[in-house]
Amino acid sequence: DAKTTQPTSMDCAEGRAANLPCNHSTISGNEYVYWYRQIHSQGPQYIIHGLKNNETNEMASLIITEDRKSSTLILPHATLRDTAVYYCIVRPGGSQGNLIFGKGTKLSVKP
Amino acid sequence: DSGVTQTPKHLITATGQRVTLRCSPRSGDLSVYWYQQSLDQGLQFLIQYYNGEERAKGNILERFSAQQFPDLHSELNLSSLELGDSALYFCASSAPGQGGSFFGQGTRLTVV
Numbered sequence: 001d002a003k004t005t006q007p008t009s010m011d012c013a014e015g016r017a018a019n020l021p022c023n024h025s026t027i028s029g030n031e032y033v034y035w036y037r038q039i040h041s042q043g044p045q046y047i048i049h050g051l052k053n054n055e056t057n058e059m060a061s062l063i064i065t066e067d068r069k070s071s072t073l074i075l076p077h078a079t080l081r082d083t084a085v086y087y088c089i090v091r092p093g094g095s096q097g098n099l100i101f102g103k104g105t106k107l108s109v110k111p
Numbered sequence: 112d113s114g115v116t117q118t119p120k121h122l123i124t125a126t127g128q129r130v131t132l133r134c135s136p137r138s139g140d141l142s143v144y145w146y147q148q149s150l151d152q153g154l155q156f157l158i159q160y161y162n163g164e165e166r167a168k169g170n171i172l173e174r175f176s177a178q179q180f181p182d183l184h185s186e187l188n189l190s191s192l193e194l195g196d197s198a199l200y201f202c203a204s205s206a207p208g209q210g211g212s213f214f215g216q217g218t219r220l221t222v223v
Contacts, residue, residue, distance in 0.1 A: 041148075041217070043214030045113070046210075046213060049211060099156065
């Protein structure tokens with residue numbers, strides 16, 4: 001699985017958009033980008049995933065660069081409940097393989 | 112609610128003992144994964160089962176074992192427990208395809 005690089009921590013004001021970057025410069029053509037988050041020792045929560053097109057769901061948007069070497073998770077209107085560690089993971093699509101978690105980005109949403 | 116149920120939520124036991132953690136996956140999911148999260152190691156993949164068969168192994172100690180039953184629930188058995196086994200143990204399940212994995216709320220194991 002390709003390795004990812006994320007900032008250790010980020011702050012965001014409540015109500016503003018939170019933009020979390022991820023570098024995955026060694027991503028292979030068949031690998032998807034997945035985002036999960038973990039709120040204070042709860043089970044990790046799946047957010048969104050994509051291959052090369054931008055994706056949006058009720059939780060977030062995922063923007064993947066054209067060369068697929070980086071991506072950005074966007075939480076459009078961050079709330080205090082979005083404070084969590086966010087993990088960017090790449091892995092082959094269609095596989096039932098395990099997830100390799102790095103250290104992620106600790107997002108703190110402040111009032 | 113992810114639809115994945117783990118029991119018990121908390122477990123305190125002594126060194127040298129054996130415990131069993133239980134996981135019920137989301138309805139219809141054939142894959143079950145076990146992960147360990149300790150303070151110093153982060154989230155580590157232990158083992159995966161798919162429809163009753165072991166599919167992949169990660170950093171799972173020989174003292175640990177798992178199985179998936181015909182009704183697709185899974186159990187993780189931890190034996191000869193050591194202080195260092197104290198951690199959160201998460202179960203996740205997923206459906207075939209490239210969709211996400213869904214995690215339970217974990218079992219917090221404390222070995223004293």
